[in-house]
Amino acid sequence: MDTRIVVEPTGGALGAEICDVTLSADLSDTIFDQIVAALAEHLVLRFPNHHLAEDDLVSFSARFGQLDMAPIRPSGLPASGLRREINVLSNIMANGGPVGGLGNSELVWHQDMTYKPLPPKASLLYAIEVPETGGETHFYNLCAAYETLPAALRVRIENLSCKHDATRNSAGQLRAGFDAAYSNSDRPGAVHPLVVRHPVTGKRSLYLGRRPNAWVVGLSDTESDQLLDDLWGHVESGDACYAHAWEVGDLVIWDNRFTLHRRGTLDPQQRRLMYRTQVRDTEPPMAA
Numbered sequence: 110m111d112t113r114i115v116v117e118p119t120g121g122a123l124g125a126e127i128c129d130v131t132l133s134a135d136l137s138d139t140i141f142d143q144i145v146a147a148l149a150e151h152l153v154l155r156f157p158n159h160h161l162a163e164d165d166l167v168s169f170s171a172r173f174g175q176l177d178m179a180p181i182r183p184s185g186l187p188a189s190g191l192r193r194e195i196n197v198l199s200n201i202m203a204n205g206g207p208v209g210g211l212g213n214s215e216l217v218w219h220q221d222m223t224y225k226p227l228p229p230k231a232s233l234l235y236a237i238e239v240p241e242t243g244g245e246t247h248f249y250n251l252c253a254a255y256e257t258l259p260a261a262l263r264v265r266i267e268n269l270s271c272k273h274d275a276t277r278n279s280a281g282q283l284r285a286g287f288d289a290a291y292s293n294s295d296r297p298g299a300v301h302p303l304v305v306r307h308p309v310t311g312k313r314s315l316y317l318g319r320r321p322n323a324w325v326v327g328l329s330d331t332e333s334d335q336l337l338d339d340l341w342g343h344v345e346s347g348d349a350c351y352a353h354a355w356e357v358g359d360l361v362i363w364d365n366r367f368t369l370h371r372r373g374t375l376d377p378q379q380r381r382l383m384y385r386t387q388v389r390d391t392e393p394p395m396a397a
């Protein structure tokens with residue numbers, strides 16, 4: 110059997126496709142190590158055309174590290190027997206309730222759960238039902254965003270940290286148990302460096318989380334907003350991104366430390382059902 114996998118870069122600023130691997134328990138360490146290396150290089154990997162049972166998805170995901178358990182599910186979920194590691198994202202309604210999280214919302218650029226002291230290292234998303242149009246997931250290369258920063262901005266953010274807001278999700282909805290109004294210094298969330306380093310490639314990267322309610326620690330609200338607007342303006346005006354249009358059976362893994370992602374608009378008439386797992390990191394983001 111072939112012991113080298115073929116990694117086809119998307120041709121964009123990040124992302125690659127890996128075909129011809131069977132994502133089952135007998136995937137060898139030799140192959141798996143190449144997948145890990147490809148992820149470090151390309152930051153997003155697509156494995157097309159798989160038929161993964163829940164156990165397959167969980168056991169492949171768990172080779173990247175310890176998995177988080179999914180948050181408590183919304184009511185109405187039919188698949189009560191689902192593995193606890195699987196988070197359902199869907200716009201489908203059943204039994205009077207949503208089948209999964211995030212519904213039809215358009216999402217802002219974000220990294221997953223950077224409001225925690227130890228954010229996930231990677232997320233995996235497996236497509237079970239996909240809309241014919243829309244519902245793409247966009248990815249952004251934060252190492253490239255750092256590399257192309259104007260020099261003055263690069264100097265400005267060196268040694269600065271940002272507080273990542275815990276109170277709202279990536280659709281902008283207030284999470285249960287939080288107030289709508291906090292001052293920047295009181296707002297619940299975790300503080301991480303604005304510039305981090307990739308432990309494998311050594312590349313420096315921006316570490317932004319998401320824009321709403323972010324605060325550069327120690328700056329006045331006005332100064333912080335100005336600096337964050339400059340950084341996000343740089344991201345928004347750049348083109349270090351790649352849009353993934355889903356097909357049923359796609360498994361996509363992204364490095365959550367060095368990429369942003371967002372979902373585009375979804376047509377509520379078109380069903381979308383995804384299973385997600387999340388891989389814990391072993392250390393917090395490393396200041397560069």
Ligand code: OGA
Binds near residue numbers: 198245279371372373
């Ligand atoms: C996620 C997420 C986007 C999507 O799984 O964290 O943001 O396209 N998903 O479903």
Ligand code: MN
Binds near residue numbers: 220279
């Ligand atoms: Mn997300």
